[in-house]
Amino acid sequence: xxxxxxxxxxxxxxxxxxxGEGPESDIAISTRIRLARNLADFPFIRxxxxxxxxxxxxxxxxxxxxxxxxxxxAANYIDLEPLSELDRQLLVERxxxxxxIAESDGSxxxxxxxxxGYSVMINEEDHLRIQVMKSGLDIKxxxxxxxxxxxLLEEVILYAFHQQYGYLTACPTNVGSGLRVSVMLHLxxxxxxxxxxxxxxxxxxxxxxxxxxxxxxxxYSGDFYQVSNQVTLGHSxxxxxxxxxxxxxxxxxxxxRKARESLLNNNRDDLHDEVSRAMGxxxxxxxxxxxxxxxxxxxxxxxxxxxxxEHLDVKAINQMFLQSQAAHLQTLQGGVLGTAERHARRASxxxxxxxGKSDNSWN
Amino acid sequence: MKCQFCEKPATFHITELSEESGTQEMHLCxxxxxxxxxxxxxxxxxxxxxxxxxxxxxSAENLxxxxxxxxxxxxISFFEFRNSGRLxxxxxYTFFESDLRPLLINVHGNTEHTGKCxxxxxxxxxxxxxxxxLRREMEExxxxxxxxxxxxxxxxxxxxxxxxxxxxVKKEGQS
Numbered sequence: 084x085x086x087x088x089x090x091x092x093x094x095x096x097x098x099x100x101x102x103g104e105g106p107e108s109d110i111a112i113s114t115r116i117r118l119a120r121n122l123a124d125f126p127f128i129r130x131x132x133x134x135x136x137x138x139x140x141x142x143x144x145x146x147x148x149x150x151x152x153x154x155x156x157a158a159n160y161i162d163l164e165p166l167s168e169l170d171r172q173l174l175v176e177r178x179x180x181x182x183x184i185a186e187s188d189g190s191x192x193x194x195x196x197x198x199x200g201y202s203v204m205i206n207e208e209d210h211l212r213i214q215v216m217k218s219g220l221d222i223k224x225x226x227x228x229x230x231x232x233x234x235l236l237e238e239v240i241l242y243a244f245h246q247q248y249g250y251l252t253a254c255p256t257n258v259g260s261g262l263r264v265s266v267m268l269h270l271x272x273x274x275x276x277x278x279x280x281x282x283x284x285x286x287x288x289x290x291x292x293x294x295x296x297x298x299x300x301x302x303y304s305g306d307f308y309q310v311s312n313q314v315t316l317g318h319s320x321x322x323x324x325x326x327x328x329x330x331x332x333x334x335x336x337x338x339x340r341k342a343r344e345s346l347l348n349n350n351r352d353d354l355h356d357e358v359s360r361a362m363g364x365x366x367x368x369x370x371x372x373x374x375x376x377x378x379x380x381x382x383x384x385x386x387x388x389x390x391x392x393e394h395l396d397v398k399a400i401n402q403m404f405l406q407s408q409a410a411h412l413q414t415l416q417g418g419v420l421g422t423a424e425r426h427a428r429r430a431s432x433x434x435x436x437x438x439g440k441s442d443n444s445w446n
Numbered sequence: 447m448k449c450q451f452c453e454k455p456a457t458f459h460i461t462e463l464s465e466e467s468g469t470q471e472m473h474l475c476x477x478x479x480x481x482x483x484x485x486x487x488x489x490x491x492x493x494x495x496x497x498x499x500x501x502x503x504x505s506a507e508n509l510x511x512x513x514x515x516x517x518x519x520x521x522i523s524f525f526e527f528r529n530s531g532r533l534x535x536x537x538x539y540t541f542f543e544s545d546l547r548p549l550l551i552n553v554h555g556n557t558e559h560t561g562k563c564x565x566x567x568x569x570x571x572x573x574x575x576x577x578x579x580l581r582r583e584m585e586e587x588x589x590x591x592x593x594x595x596x597x598x599x600x601x602x603x604x605x606x607x608x609x610x611x612x613x614x615v616k617k618e619g620q621s
Contacts, residue, residue, distance in 0.1 A: 121536060123568045124581040124603065130520040130534035138585070208532070230562075237564050241607060243536035243574065244567045248550075249559025251536040255546060256553050258539070260561040317556025 084148055084160040084194065090170050094406065094414040098177060098199030098216075101405055103398035105219020109388040110336050112267040112307070112401070114221050115178070116229045116324075117214035119252045119261035120236070121243040127253040128206060133189055136206050140190040143205050146239040147194060154201070155235070158194045169419055172410035178216065180204055201232060208253050209261075211236070220266060220336070222328035226320070249316065259316030262323055266332045267296065271306040271385040272342035273335075275354075279308075282335055290314050291331050305377035305404070310335060343389060358386030366437040370426035376407050376433065395437075403436050449474050517541045519575050535578060540571035566607055573606040580606075 100113035121127060125139055140162075147155050163171060163184065171185040180193050184207040195202035204212040213236065215229040243251040249259040257263070273279050286293050296307040310331055312323045346354050361379035365371070384400045386392040405411055407429050413420050416428050434440070447456045456473035513525035522534030524545060533539070539546065550557050568574045580603050587596035 123536060123574060124577045126520040126535040126578060127533055127538075129530060129532045130522055233562075237566075241566060241568065242564050244564050245536070245539055245559075245571065245574070246567075247558060248539050249561060249563075251539055253532045255533065255549055258550070259554065259556075259559045262561070314554040314556070316550060316554035317558055317560060319561040323561075 084144075084155065084158045086160055086162075088159050088161055090173055090414055093177070094173060094411045096199075097398070097402055097405075098179075100178065100199070100216040100218050101398075101401045102218040103396065103401045105217060105221050107336055108219035109397060110269055110339050111220035111332065112269055113216055113218055114225045114264070114266050115214055115216045116222070116225050116262065116264045117212055118229060118233050118250075119209040119257045119263075120211040120213065120233070120240075120250060121252065122210045123241045123243045125210065128208060128210065129253060131189075131206075136190040139210055140192050140205055143211065143240065144192065144194075147203075147236075149239060150235055152235055154196060154232070155194070158196050160194045161192060163191045163193060164189065169410055169413055173414050176405065176408045176410050181207060181212070183208060201228065203232070203236075209257070211240075220328070220332055222264060222266075222324050222332075226264075226324055230320075257315050259314075260318070260320050260323060262315055262320055263311055264324055264327045265309050265311035266327060268308050268310060268332070268335060268339070269306060269381070269384060270308055270335070270339050271381050272346055273339050274306045275346065276342045278338065278342060282338060285334075286310070286331065289326070289331070291326065293335075304374045304381075306381045308335075343385075347389060354389075355386075355391050358382050358391050362386075362392065362437065365433045367434070368430045370423070371430045371433065372426060373408055373429065376429060377404070380404055380407075399436070403433060407433060447473055512545060515542070515545075519578055537571065537575040537578070540575070568606055577603060577606055 100115070102108075105111075105114075122139060122143075125131060125135055128136070131139070144160060147158070147160070150156075161174075163174075163180065171180070174180045174193065175182055175185050177199065179195050179199060179202045181204065184191055184193075184204050187207075189206065191204070191206035193202055193204050199216065201213070201215045203214075213229060213232050215225050215232065217225045217228075245251055250261040252258045252261055270279065270282075273282060283293055290313045292309075292311050292313050294309055296305070296309050310327060312327055315323070318326075361382035365376065365379050365383070380400060380403055383392060383395070384397065384404075387395050387397055387400060406415060409425060412425060412429055412432065415432075420428065448454070449456045450473055513523060513528065515524045516522065517534055517538050518541070519537040520534035522538065524542060527533055527538070527542070533542075547557060568577055580599050584596050584599040584603070587593070587599060
C-alpha cells in the first residue's frame with residue numbers, strides 16, 4: 084500500500100463515481116454500499132482509549148498489508164490524524180471519508196484504490212466502514228465488490244459477530260447486516276414541478292430514507308437526493324439490495340423521467356430559458372458562492388440531459404460540481420483562501436470551464 | 447418531572463436516535479407522547495429514528511435505575527448510551543439485551559439477523575466478553591516483556607474463536 088498522497092493530483096482526477104456513466108447515469112449519479120464492521124477484541128470507538136485506537140489502526144493496516152490481493156496492494160493508505168483540515172475536507176468532498184471521521188480526533192485512517200472505487204475507513208463510528216462506489220445505478224456489481232472486500236478482510240480480522248444480532252455495531256441502527264445501500268439521484272424536474280413531497284410520502288412506508296444532499300436544513304442545493312435503506316436487522320443483504328435496486332430507485336427515476344417529459348411537452352420555452360440563464364450567470368459571474376453554483380449547475384445538468392445544451396456532457400458537469408467545492412477549489416489553486424477570494428476564483432474557474440476563457444487575471 | 451409541552455406529569459421518557467444527529471431526549475405526558483410517536487411514524491424524511499420507550503409507560507424511577515446499569519467489560523452506563531446513541535463494546539448487546547430489545551424492534555421491526563455470517567466468529571457471547579479483557583492482558587504482558595504469558599494468552603484468544611463454518615477450516619487446510 085502507498086502511504087502518501089498527492090492531493091493536488093487527487094483533486095484533478097475524476098474518480099469512479101463521478102464518471103457520469105453506467106445505467107441511468109443522467110439521473111442516478113452514483114451507487115454506494117457500505118458495511119459496518121468491528122473488531123471482536125476491542126471496545127467500540129466511544130470507549131476506546133487513545134492507545135486502543137492506535138492499536139486498531141496499526142493492526143488493521145498490518146493485516147491489510149498482509150493481503151496479497153491486488154486491490155489492497157495497490158491501495159493508498161492515508162493516516163488522517165496529521166492531515167491539514169483542507170486535505171481532510173478534500174477527501175470528504177470526494178466522498179472517500181465521512182464528515183464525521185474528518186472532524187473526529189485520534190488515530191484514524193482511510194485506504195482507497197487509485198480509481199476511488201472503494202474506501203475503507205478505520206476508526207470511524209465503527210472500527211471499519213467498508214464502502215464501494217460506482218457511477219450510475221449499479222447495485223449488483225457494487226454489492227459483489229463490497230462483499231468481496233469484506234470476505235478478504237474477514238480472513239485476517241476477527242469481527243464482532245453475534246449469532247442472533249449479526250454484525251455488532253456501535254449504533255444499534257446499523258446492527259445485523261451493517262449494510263447501507265445508497266443511490267444518489269439528481270431530481271431537478273421533480274423539484275421544479277413541486278412533486279418531491281409526494282415522493283417523500285410514498286417512500287415513508289417502505290423503510291427507505293430519502294434525504295437532500297449538499298444542503299443546510301430544508302434548503303437543499305443542487306437537487307441531489309440520497310435514497311437508502313433504513314433497517315439493517317432481520318433482512319438479508321439480498322432483500323435490502325432489492326428494496327433499493329428493484330423497487331425504490333427505479334420508481335423515483337421513473338417519476339423524474341415523467342416530470343422531465345411533462346416539462347418538455349408543456350413548458351419547453353420556460354425550461355430552456357431557465358437553463359440558458361443559469362448558463363449565463365455561471366459563464367459571466369465575477370464572484371459566486373458554492374451554493375449558488377450548485378443551484379445553476381443543477382439546471383445546466385438538466386439541460387444537458389434533455390438536449391437543450393450543446394458542447395457539454397454530464398461528465399463535464401459532474402467535474403464542475405466537484406471541483407467548484409471549497410476544498411477542491413483551494414487545493415487546485417494552491418492553498419487556503421478567504422471566502423471572498425474563493426468566490427472570485429470559483430467564478431473564474433467556472434467561466435473557464437464553460438467558455439474556455441477567463442476574464443480574471445489569475446488564470 | 448413535567449411534560450415538555452404541558453403541565454401534566456411526564457410519564458414517557460423517550461430517546462430519539464438518528465444516524466445523522468445523534469440523540470435527543472424527550473419527556474412527555476401520555477397524550478403528547480402518543481402524538482409525538484404517531485408523528486414520528488408518519489414523518490417522511492425522518493432518518494432511522496425511533497423511540498426508546500420500553501412498554502411506553504416506563505416510570506421515571508425504573509429509568510433512573512436502568513441508567514445506573516454499567517457494562518462490566520467496557521464500563522458504559524445505560525445513561526451514557528441513551529445520551530450518545532452509541533454503545534461501548536460488542537458485549538453490550540448481551541449485557542443490555544432486555545433493555546435494547548424494544549429499541550431494536552422499534553428501529554428494525556425485528557431482532558433476528560438473517561443475512562451474511564462470517565466464516566469465523568467468537569462463538570458465544572461470553573467469549574466475546576473475554577476477548578477484550580484477554581487482548582488487554584496480552585498487551586500488558588508484552589509491555590513488561592513477559593512473552594511466555596503473552597503467548598499463553600494468544601492461545602487462549604485463539605481457542606475462543608469458533609470456526610462454525612466448515613469453509614474456513616477447509617481454507618486453512620488448503621493454505
